[in-house]
Amino acid sequence: MVGGVGRRVAVIGGGIAGLAAAHRLRERAPHLDVVLFDQGERPGGKLRTVALAGGPVERGAESFLSGDPAGGPSAAVRLAEQVGLGDELVHPATAKAAVATGGGLLDLPAGTLMGIPAGEDPADRPSGRPLLAPGEDVTVGGLVRPRRGDLVVDRFVEPLLGGVYAGRADRLSLRMALPALADAAERSDTLTGAVRAALAARRVTPGAPVFSAVRGGMSRLVDAVAATLPDVRLGLPVRELHRHGAGWRLTVGSTRDPSTVEADGVILAVPAAPAARLLSTVDGVAGVPLGYASVALAALALPATKLPELSGFLVPATEGFAVKAVTFFDQKWSHLRRPGLTVVRASVGRAGEEQQLQRTDADLLDLVRDEVARLLGTDRLPDPVDAAVFRWGGGLPQYEPHHRDRVAALRATLAAHPAIAVAGAAYDGVGIPACVTSGWTAADALIHALEG
Ligand SMILES: Cc1cc2nc3c(=O)[nH]c(=O)nc-3n(C[C@H](O)[C@H](O)[C@H](O)COP(=O)(O)OP(=O)(O)OC[C@H]3O[C@@H](n4cnc5c(N)ncnc54)[C@H](O)[C@@H]3O)c2cc1C
Known part of the structure; x- marks a missing residue:
């Protein structure tokens, strides 16, 4: 446990990686003063549940892997358990998925x-x-x-x-x-x-559900973790990061009304571009170059509609559709079912197809309705009762070969500076469990550096 009362760690970025890091710091080093900054009005980053037709729907991530490749529950499941949501985890009602090919839907091979x-x-x-x-x-x-x-x-x-x-x-x-x-x-x-x-090598428990979600939506996990943190500062972008004595000085807030915050340690849990900007003022350190793909999700709440008995289907780029995947949301997740409604969520935007997203929300919804109907072999989907488009510009990291080496090199250069660590999808993998593990590892490294 860290003994130094009054030492402060600033966690920059309140996505699941930053939240997991801050939570771990509180658990393992309760004497540290942990401050989490996020530029958004709410924490969670890519995890956010919103309302559609009076019920919850996910704006971004909908579930996470239940198991860890090394065996036992995944880090995301363990985090949920640590914040009291262990009994609130739910699993897909059906995991059967298909792939659209040549005008039909083919079961994904087992x-x-x-x-x-x-x-x-x-x-x-x-x-x-x-x-x-x-x-x-x-x-x-x-x-x-x-x-x-x-x-x-x-x-x-x-x-x-x-x-x-x-x-x-x-x-x-x-x-x-x-x-x-x-x-x-x-x-x-x-x-x-x-x-x-x-x-x-996969240590999976036979029959165990592969995916988990949180009853009521991912925002519950975000809120439960955030509730354990004493100092979450929202609507505050961190604009600059400078070495300051044996620690760090952050410039925080709008350009018109900035303030400075001093910290003994920093965890950077933001995407690659803002991380690179913040690290550009640290001698000898360059962020990792990383491209991102943009996606848009179109959610349609339809009057009860008969769909194939699947969790959804994938659409290969070679089929010539803008839609790349379709989830039959309430068929997949029984906790999201509501009487008289069928909720379908389709994603558009493969890496390199950004032009598909340059449409208004109304055009995107029309396109999705038309393409999903064609993919299902019907003329038209019924008029939706409610619909929404969720856009994630630059939302998904595109790791190119040797990304892992570039991350290792960044971490090696950071080791020459006062306690600082990077965490999140930019470095250690896109899935929520990987982001949680990344946040935990950063927290442990900081505790070690500050204890040292
Ligand atoms: C549409 C979509 C669907 C997905 N579905 C799944 C899924 O089903 N299962 C799964 O496991 N994964 C899924 N993922 C991936 C997963 O959600 C993300 O990889 C993960 O949530 C990223 O977490 P993070 O904490 O690294 O980053 P983010 O969630 O991006 O959080 C970074 C945070 O940093 C903040 N920030 C940025 N710059 C600054 C700054 N200068 N100062 C202060 N704050 C700043 C941002 O506001 C943000 O809150 C999905 C992703 C997307 C986009």
Whole structure:
């Protein structure tokens, strides 16, 4: 436990990573004065539940992985338990999903790793040496295309990756998107061997639900974590960060009315661009270069409508639609059902297709209604009772090969400065559990640095 009464840590960014970091600091070092800043009017970042047709719908993330790849509950489940929401976790009523192809919906094949089949393939000839050298990184497409063919990548792998990153298989880092496969590829000379090893390494409890959400919505998790923190300052962007004696000085607030805050330690839990701006005034440190994809989600509350018995479906880019995924929200989540309504949420915006988002909300809703109807093989969807568009400009990080090395290099340069750590989706993975773990790791590093 930290003994130094009166020492302050500033957590910049109140998304789930910053919240998890601040919560961990409070739990493990209660003598520290922890101040969390967020430029928004509410904490949570990409997690936010809003109302649609009088019920909750997610503006951003809808669920998180229940299990940790190393076994046991995921960090997100553990955080929920720590803030008293363990009994409020819910799981999909159906996890059965499909992929749109050639005018129909095809069930997603079982037993694959992110759409990569584990069966043998004549193209996957053993080369006599591992697929990857230690630490080597390639794109997911770079590894999979030559050994499984374009059809597997375009029809299954890319849409599944797209559901998480909105990203393209030929751009995304294998180490970031499929770390277990990258590790296995260092020991196997075939993709089949590597996929089987990665699947076998998963410590999943048979029959356990893969995904969890919070009854009532993700904002409950955000609010429950924020409620444990004594000093959350909202509507306050941190504009500058400077070394100051043995610690840091932050410039906070609007340009017209800025104030300064001093802190012994800093956790930067903001996306890559604001982090790079803040770090630009720290000698010898440069943020990690990272592109982001933009997405828009169109939520439609329809009068009760019969839909296929699925949680939703993915749409490969090769099918020629702007919509990339559709969730049958209330079919997937029974806690979100309301009598007489059917809620559908569709996402638009693959990396590189930003022009699709340059429409008004009304045009985007029309496009989504039209495309979803065509994908379902019907003429038209009924007129919605309520509808909304949620835009996430630059919302999803697009990790390119060797991102992990760039993050390690940043952390190494930060180690030469007073207590400072970076956390969040810009560094350690896009999923909520990865962001929570990232926040916890940053908090532990800061406690260690301040104790040192
Ligand atoms: C549409 C969408 C759907 C998703 N669905 C899922 C899902 O179902 N499951 C899943 O696991 N993941 C999902 N994700 C990914 C996941 O939600 C994010 O990766 C994760 O929430 C990011 O958390 P974070 O704390 O790193 O960053 P953010 O949530 O981006 O939080 C960063 C915070 O920093 C603040 N900030 C920025 N600059 C400053 C500054 N200068 N000063 C002060 N504050 C600042 C911002 O206001 C923001 O609150 C989804 C993401 C999107 C966009």
